[in-house]
Every structure is written in C-alpha cells, then in structure tokens.
Amino acid sequence: METEKKDKPEICFPEYPIAFILGRLIFLSIIFGSGVYVFYLLKTELSFIYVFYSLLALSLVLPLSRCVFCSYHGKLCNVGWGKVAGYLFPKRSEDNFTSGYDYMLFIYPIWLFPLLGGLVQLARFRSLFWLGFSLVYILVLFLEKVYLKNSGCRFCSQKKICPGVPFNSKKIN
Numbered sequence: 001m002e003t004e005k006k007d008k009p010e011i012c013f014p015e016y017p018i019a020f021i022l023g024r025l026i027f028l029s030i031i032f033g034s035g036v037y038v039f040y041l042l043k044t045e046l047s048f049i050y051v052f053y054s055l056l057a058l059s060l061v062l063p064l065s066r067c068v069f070c071s072y073h074g075k076l077c078n079v080g081w082g083k084v085a086g087y088l089f090p091k092r093s094e095d096n097f098t099s100g101y102d103y104m105l106f107i108y109p110i111w112l113f114p115l116l117g118g119l120v121q122l123a124r125f126r127s128l129f130w131l132g133f134s135l136v137y138i139l140v141l142f143l144e145k146v147y148l149k150n151s152g153c154r155f156c157s158q159k160k161i162c163p164g165v166p167f168n169s170k171k172i173n
C-alpha cells in the first residue's frame with residue numbers, strides 16, 4: 001500500500017484546467033449567492049454590506065496575504081484568482097507564502113456570515129425552510145472543501161507548505 005503511494009507520480013498543474021476552476025466557481029457562487037439572498041431578506045442594506053465586504057476581502061486581503069506569495073501569481077490557480085491578482089499587485093517572494101496566512105481570518109466571514117444569517121432567520125421564523133437552508137448550506141460548505149482538496153490541493157504546487165489544505169491534513173497524493 002505504502003509502496004503504491006510512493007510509486008504514484010505526483011502531478012502539479014502549472015495552471016489549472018478551466019473545467020476544474022468552473023467546478024470551484026460554481027460552489028463559491030452558491031455560497032456567495034446564499035449570502036446575498038439571506039441578507040437581502042433580513043435587511044436590504046445588509047446584503048450591500050456583505051457584497052462590499054466580500055469584494056474588499058477578495059480584492060485586497062486575499063491577493064495581498066496569499067496570492068502575491070504564490071507560485072500561481074499571474075496564472076490560473078484552482079479558482080482562477082491568481083490571474084486576477086497578477087493584474088492587481090506585483091509578485092513577492094514565494095518563500096513568504098505562509099507569512100500572511102493569519103489574515104485569512106478576514107476571508108472566512110464570507111463563508112460563515114450566510115450560515116449565521118440562515119440561523120437568525122431560523123430563530124425568527126422557526127420554519128422548515130430556514131432549517132433546510134441552514135443544513136443544505138453546511139453541506140455545500142463541506143462539499144466545497146472536499147472539492148478544493150481533491151481537485152485543487154491535490155494538483156497544487158504549493159501543497160507541501162500550504163496551511164490551507166482542508167481537513168487538517170497535508171497528506172495528499
């Protein structure tokens with residue numbers, strides 16, 4: 001078993017195929033769309049704040065804390081954002097890839113706020129719809145991480161040093 005693993009050639013994509021990127025973008029669109037939806041129903045202004053916060057975090061925090069230090073800077077990473085970051089900010093040393101990882105704390109709310117919104121709606125209306133929304137949302141979050149690990153991290157040239165591999169394991173074959 002161990003020998004099989006060792007013999008398996010390691011594949012790292014220099015750039016990700018569009019089909020892989022689209023898969024991830026579909027998951028992320030569902031997550032982001034759920035956030036806009038739930039906050040719009042809670043209070044219209046909240047949905048604007050959510051959109052504004054997400055755009056700010058994705059165009060400043062993510063590129064400056066991760067993408068500029070990544071080997072996919074200027075290229076199509078598993079979510080395609082490396083290409084965008086390449087237009088926004090100049091590349092820095094890849095040796096510092098993990099240096100800004102703590103700032104990812106500002107990215108997580110994009111994922112977690114919609115769930116919080118769904119739970120607030122559930123507490124307000126005690127309806128099956130909001131129970132279903134919250135449970136399906138948790139499932140989507142989980143599946144998105146499974147997808148990231150298996151179609152992103154598995155083929156990523158940063159996987160050996162990246163602290164962001166889902167489910168606390170860097171052992172990807």
Ligand code: SF4
Binds near residue numbers: 148156162164
């Ligand atoms: S190892 Fe996974 S989380 Fe880390 S940069 Fe690569 S794809 Fe992203």
